Amino acid sequence: MSPTPQIELPQQQILPFSLGNRLFDDGQDSNNTNSPTFVCDDQPSWLSRLFFMLNEKLVVNFTPVFFASVMGTGICSNILYNFPFPAKWLQVCGIIFSVVCLVLFLSLTALMIFALYKDSHLWYRIHRDPVHAPAMGCFVMGFITLVNMLHSLTEKSWIYAVWVLWWVAVFGSVYTAFLTFFFSVVGKHRKRENVLKTSNISLAFLLPVVTLTVCAALGGSICPDLPKLNMKITTMVLSFVMWAIAVILAFIVVLVNFWRMFVHKIPATGQVFTMFLPIGFLGQGAYAILLFGRNCVEIIMENSNNVASSSYTSFLHEAANSHNQDLSNLPVILSTALLATSTMFAASLMAFGYFFTFLAFASVLSKMQPFARKPNTQHIYDGTEGNIVQRLFSGFLRFNRGFWSMTFPLGTMSLCNGEMYNLYKGMDAFRYISTIYACILISITLGCLCGVAYNFVKMVITSMRPATSKEMV
Template sequence: MVTIANSQACSSEVSVAKGKTLKDCVRHFTPAWFAAIMGTGAISILFHSFPYATNSTPMKIFTYIFFFLNLFLFILFNALSIFRYAIFPDIWSIMIRHPTQSLFLGTYPMGAATLISIGAGRIYEDDGFGGRPFLYFLWALWWSNVALSFACAFEIVHIMKTKQDHALNRMTAIWLLPVVTLIVCSSTGGILASSLVKISRNNALITLAVSAFMVSAGLALAFMILTMYLLRLIVYGLPPGSSILSVFIPLGPMGQGGYSILLLGSGFRSVLPLWYGKSQLLRNGSTGETISVICTCISFVLWSLATMWMFYAVLALLEVVPKTKLPFKVPFWGLIFPNGVYANLTVQLARTFDSQFFRVWGSIYSVATLLLWMYVFGRTLAMVRNGAIFEAPCLEDIDMTRGLEKRNDDRSQSTRREASGCPGTLQ
């Protein structure tokens, strides 16, 4: 009968494992979920910039559908995150010291940046919603995003150096997430500057200058990390298991960096020359055009590097996926944004060079990214129902330790009761 009792306890543990309560889901709601905001935002940007049927009614409708879906998810994820750290305040310190989960904090400002970008480029600029107050509201949100991006790029990297344990053989491209925030935020600044210049050239110039600093610092840090990452791949081989999906992340800083620099070049061309101040450089009539040409060349170089990393990523998947079964988890969302920004840069270069190759390749890659989003979104919805997708790696060790201690304690109590002849053990 003791065996029967133990089997009932085991079946109870299995039922808990199969389905999580709402409180369990909130407890295991990690920052990695904001990668879904990044991915969905990238899809809305692709509909907005798609090279065929541009500004047509269907494209506008799909842009707004994905924008409002993304806005709903962003509000929902914020609420769940607030509840998580309010109900379980100790999780924050555990998460911030985790060498992987803490890096996903960078997905928050990057996801928010996609919402601001569509708000400025589609809702304000193309549809004329809200007028000047709405534009300055978006500008204020951008400054808040700047502060969050700086916090991620500098504070999280500092925490990596002082409070976490890292090793080259355990390194993945996720290390890029905190620093890419600067690059993504700078691209949003470039979009805002194109609208601000019509109202205030000074505000537009300030936005462009801050964005130029951010993309420069972000790309510099990204190149340093990518150099280490390539060394890690050569010395220790491809990342094991589900970590192989991170091989697409290098497309993010290269693709978004190229897009940002392309926007900044166009922005400086529209702002310069200045008709005030004593700077001969800024008052020179050819400065804006020169900066624009240089930025276009840099953007093409970054597109080339992104294409290189795309080839490496595809080869890595072809090497690992046939041999390894990859369970579907939240990190699958990390595939959408890097591929989306690479497709967007390709489309923007098609407009810049009036190139049929870039136009066709950008369209094909945009459609492929949309299909990938549909697959990931569908699988996510299916797994959200029973809570199986909610996993917090920073809590797994704690939960396993507590579970093991509880089972050992239950076994010791059962042994003592059986030895003492307690009749309660026979029920």
């Protein structure tokens, strides 16, 4: 009699372990030398399979890019709470978003600590790997959005606590922009592990740099509520230094990336959302310098009687005394000069931000149907297969964590346009532009949250299906 033929079952997913069930055997059974490659006596429970998939997704493959969700929900909460057309129900929505942001931040921070405990090489990757390390800026910026929302809710009542948290943000921003940027982008490794091809130069290198502008904007926001003059001036000067470093360095990174785009064109479909990142430093930079100009005017006007004799303007009154000049109009002159200069810098950054908004959306649309003749099918929903959601979004880019890259940059443009209107009430156009950016931001953030929920539900449904392994029968 001929031996029974061996039939190989179709393989859907191989689970290397399960909790509460026997592990898959490695084929080295001491009692049977002809045992199959994989043997599973008991089906693992769906909770075990779900735990395994979550562990693979969130712990084993942890990346700081996850904190982009904190940035998106955080800036969304701030804009809703301080909407260009304020309303009580919008403030309530802002508080709800801030709770979501806080939950995400605490959960992801716990995951990062656990991942660092499980994987000793993760610390190296988030400091020196040019792919993963720049995304540590997302962690810092997510923290800053929470501090900003805390200040909006408490104002002067918790100003000392907020100021301490701002100094924590300063440390994180400087650490990320200086050390992480150096080790991951420009530092030379002994094994040359971070040497990049020109085609791999990415706008993601902006992430550790933008943290400085975000921290500078936070300093400008809390400055008016600080109780002492020296605290205000210290905060303003340090914020301006961070702003200047970030803007100059960011323009260098953007310049190099423009050269890469001239040669290699826009990024591939999987990286196309990085085109939104320059909008972040442009919008946040404009917002920070507008706050600097506003704070300069307020401080000078509050201390107008002491400006001419202040130690902060020692050179001016010494020169005036030596030439017998009157400095009675010095407060007005200084205020006007500083505000006008800040406005010109901000308007220039905002104008470039408008251009990059077009460039980013055009790049994304060029990857989708009907604009792309040959779209990358790995990143496009196929309407002929899948569930109703995939058929509904046929031709659109598949949801991935890169979608979160759109949220924070668009939010910064809403902030800077809104602040421009607050300074110059006659320019109503900026108020409406701020509202347009805010509405786009809120829509995309809600879409991203729905995408995260959809992927989680999809993962749960997948885990509840019977597990199949490679068996011989």
